[in-house]
Amino acid sequence: MGRQRDKGPAYLKRPDRRGRFGVYGGRYVPETLIPALERLTADFVAAWRDRRFRDEYSHLLREYAGRPTPLTHAPRLSQRLRRGQIFLKREDLTHTGSHKINNVLGQILLAVRQRKRRVTAETGAGQHGVATATVAARFGLTCDVYMGALDMKRQAPNVERMQLLGARVIPVEAGAGTLKDAASEAIRDWVTNVNDTYYVLGSVVGPHPYPYMVREFQRVIGREARGQFRRLLGRSPDTLVACVGGGSNAIGFFTDFFSDARVRMIGVEAGGCGLRSGRHAATLSAGTVGVLHGSMGYLLQDDDGQVITPHSISAGLDYPGVGPEHSFLRDTGRVEYLAVTDQEALAAFSLLAECEGILPALESAHAIAALYQLPRDPSGKRVIGVCLSGRGDKDLGTVMAALGAARLGK
Numbered sequence: 372m373g374r375q376r377d378k379g380p381a382y383l384k385r386p387d388r389r390g391r392f393g394v395y396g397g398r399y400v401p402e403t404l405i406p407a408l409e410r411l412t413a414d415f416v417a418a419w420r421d422r423r424f425r426d427e428y429s430h431l432l433r434e435y436a437g438r439p440t441p442l443t444h445a446p447r448l449s450q451r452l453r454r455g456q457i458f459l460k461r462e463d464l465t466h467t468g469s470h471k472i473n474n475v476l477g478q479i480l481l482a483v484r485q486r487k488r489r490v491t492a493e494t495g496a497g498q499h500g501v502a503t504a505t506v507a508a509r510f511g512l513t514c515d516v517y518m519g520a521l522d523m524k525r526q527a528p529n530v531e532r533m534q535l536l537g538a539r540v541i542p543v544e545a546g547a548g549t550l551k552d553a554a555s556e557a558i559r560d561w562v563t564n565v566n567d568t569y570y571v572l573g574s575v576v577g578p579h580p581y582p583y584m585v586r587e588f589q590r591v592i593g594r595e596a597r598g599q600f601r602r603l604l605g606r607s608p609d610t611l612v613a614c615v616g617g618g619s620n621a622i623g624f625f626t627d628f629f630s631d632a633r634v635r636m637i638g639v640e641a642g643g644c645g646l647r648s649g650r651h652a653a654t655l656s657a658g659t660v661g662v663l664h665g666s667m668g669y670l671l672q673d674d675d676g677q678v679i680t681p682h683s684i685s686a687g688l689d690y691p692g693v694g695p696e697h698s699f700l701r702d703t704g705r706v707e708y709l710a711v712t713d714q715e716a717l718a719a720f721s722l723l724a725e726c727e728g729i730l731p732a733l734e735s736a737h738a739i740a741a742l743y744q745l746p747r748d749p750s751g752k753r754v755i756g757v758c759l760s761g762r763g764d765k766d767l768g769t770v771m772a773a774l775g776a777a778r779l780g781k
């Protein structure tokens with residue numbers, strides 16, 4: 372395909388001034404949102420340069436979210452898989468149980484700086500909604516979260532969490548009742564209430580500056596991991612693996628390693644019932660270029676440009692689009708993308724639980740499952756970092772139903 376290998380810090384020069392990663396990204400939004408996006412860009416850039424904002428953000432990450440998260444060696448998993456020494460970056464151990472808190476703390480600090488009193492969000496797995504409801508409570512803001520009706524059923528514990536935190540969870544019945552439909556409703560709300568509402572977007576998707584801003588807030592994952600690998604092993608890992616829904620935990624994990632040309636990076640999409648079945652959410656593996664939720668990127672769509680309803684057992688990966696930076700990274704070849712099925716993710720869920728005593732989120736279980744696709748490493752010297760993006764409590768209902776009580780009770 373004539374992909375050029377563009378390594379290192381050149382990646383960090385992106386997006387360009389128009390919010391583009393190569394041809395991807397940009398702002399495909401109604402006219403009424405442009406001033407709000409311009410203001411958000413200017414306010415983010417100013418805040419990110421402001422020492423007091425950065426100090427407050429770091430303070431909250433440390434004292435409220437519980438960072439830095441550990442980098443845990445997984446000896447029994449490594450032995451079972453024989454793909455190398457596996458280290459888990461433990462985003463599951465943050466307050467609220469996933470990487471989503473990093474981004475939400477940053478954005479709600481910005482909302483407070485903009486003197487907004489109300490925040491809205493979309494959520495799929497509910498982890499972004501829980502993080503938003505949590506930080507909104509911490510700052511005394513009104514919080515409305517849009518969630519697909521199907522996702523409300525399969526992530527019921529998170530719906531209750533959000534409600535207990537004082538948020539209103541608004542069910543979205545439209546479409547498939549999943550993340551894409553929730554995001555469409557949240558954007559509709561924002562268009563109507565743009566003057567007094569801050570829209571807390573949950574991944575590296577949407578119009579500029581969201582993909583850039585969310586990347587910067589999530590870079591803490593990779594920055595910490597890089598230091599931890601250096602201290603532990605004196606070097607960077609050989610391979611990094613992370614799941615990709617919109618792509619925020621992956622981009623946060625990868626970015627500070629881009630300048631290390633030796634580090635292989637793998638993003639793992641939801642292969643659902645298999646790529647040939649048409650029931651999956653593997654946007655980069657099987658999509659084509661189009662526009663969704665305000666930005667251009669790879670997308671699951673039919674020949675008429677209609678979005679194909681995606682499927683994944685994991686509500687956080689069940690999205691037909693992907694962040695524009697991932698679209699760019701795919702074309703350049705700097706990051707490789709592959710897909711694992713629902714069944715493979717379920718097996719990886721059990722494997723991690725039984726080998727290491729850790730219940731991963733089903734999203735993170737996709738990253739573990741992808742390790743089988745790496746070549747074997749008889750020397751056992753290859754070092755692999757996996758972003759464990761969240762914990763599995765929210766998925767217990769889904770996992771129990773899928774695995775069957777009989778098998779679990781044996």
Ligand SMILES: Cc1ncc(COP(=O)(O)O)c(C=O)c1O
Nearest residue numbers: 616617618619620687734760761
């Ligand atoms: C635990 C967890 N991991 C991963 C994701 C996928 O999001 P992203 O690709 O933005 O990291 C989600 C989304 O809800 C999630 O809850």
